[in-house]
Amino acid sequence: DAGITQSPRHKVTETGTPVTLRCHQTENHRYMYWYRQDPGHGLRLIHYSYGVKDTDKGEVSDGYSVSRSKTEDFLLTLESATSSQTSVYFCAISESGQGAMGNQPQHFGDGTRLSIL
Amino acid sequence: RKEVEQDPGPFNVPEGATVAFNCTYSNSASQSFFWYRQDCRKEPKLLMSVYSSGNEDGRFTAQLNRASQYISLLIRDSKLSDSATYLCVVNMDTGGFKTIFGAGTRLFVKA
Numbered sequence: 001d002a003g004i005t006q007s008p009r010h011k012v013t014e015t016g017t018p019v020t021l022r023c024h025q026t027e028n029h030r031y032m033y034w035y036r037q038d039p040g041h042g043l044r045l046i047h048y049s050y051g052v053k054d055t056d057k058g059e060v061s062d063g064y065s066v067s068r069s070k071t072e073d074f075l076l077t078l079e080s081a082t083s084s085q086t087s088v089y090f091c092a093i094s095e096s097g098q099g100a101m102g103n104q105p106q107h108f109g110d111g112t113r114l115s116i117l
Numbered sequence: 118r119k120e121v122e123q124d125p126g127p128f129n130v131p132e133g134a135t136v137a138f139n140c141t142y143s144n145s146a147s148q149s150f151f152w153y154r155q156d157c158r159k160e161p162k163l164l165m166s167v168y169s170s171g172n173e174d175g176r177f178t179a180q181l182n183r184a185s186q187y188i189s190l191l192i193r194d195s196k197l198s199d200s201a202t203y204l205c206v207v208n209m210d211t212g213g214f215k216t217i218f219g220a221g222t223r224l225f226v227k228a
Contacts, residue, residue: 042218106216110159
């Protein structure tokens with residue numbers, strides 16, 4: 001299995017609080033992604049990174065920010081969580097990807113179940 | 118029209134059956150294709166890549182039809198452990214590459 005660790009695995013928090021999810025990889029892959037998965041919507045891309053300090057928005061980026069200060073870590077922050085952000089969040093990595101000749105598949109972490117009350 | 122479409126199912130089949138999933142994509146400039154499997158409350162896992170000439174991995178066969186813009190996954194001799202959701206994934210060149218995930222097809226294999 002690809003060396004991807006997401007933390008925390010589960011979190012319950014209240015509306016209006018900040019939340020940060022962490023994705024850590026040991027594969028030295030250039031590309032990292034954050035997705036959310038909700039019933040009826042499948043996987044939707046929030047943000048992705050194509051290198052240290054290089055990030056771009058996905059299709060559902062409103063209310064989320066990301067940072068990548070090291071190759072191995074990609075952080076997703078909800079500045080002020082809302083109930084609509086209750087979801088399962090997956091981090092993924094790939095050797096090549098978004099914006100490039102994306103012939104390499106993505107590999108996923110175990111996911112973070114986030115509930116916002 | 119969605120960029121990648123799958124029949125949501127569910128497909129309910131007995132053990133030993135052969136089952137086929139289709140997935141259509143809208144962009145003819147699509148470059149690479151994959152099938153993933155996702156178990157309940159788990160992460161998606163790569164099942165197999167789909168090559169132009171078609172490819173097989175044990176009981177699983179994937180095919181690509183570029184003219185009709187669809188890919189297929191055939192599972193022979195279904196096992197109980199094959200019960201999962203199968204996601205079709207397409208890498209598209211839309212003036213910048215992007216990966217699109219289908220919503221998935223649910224499969225239940227019953228004894």
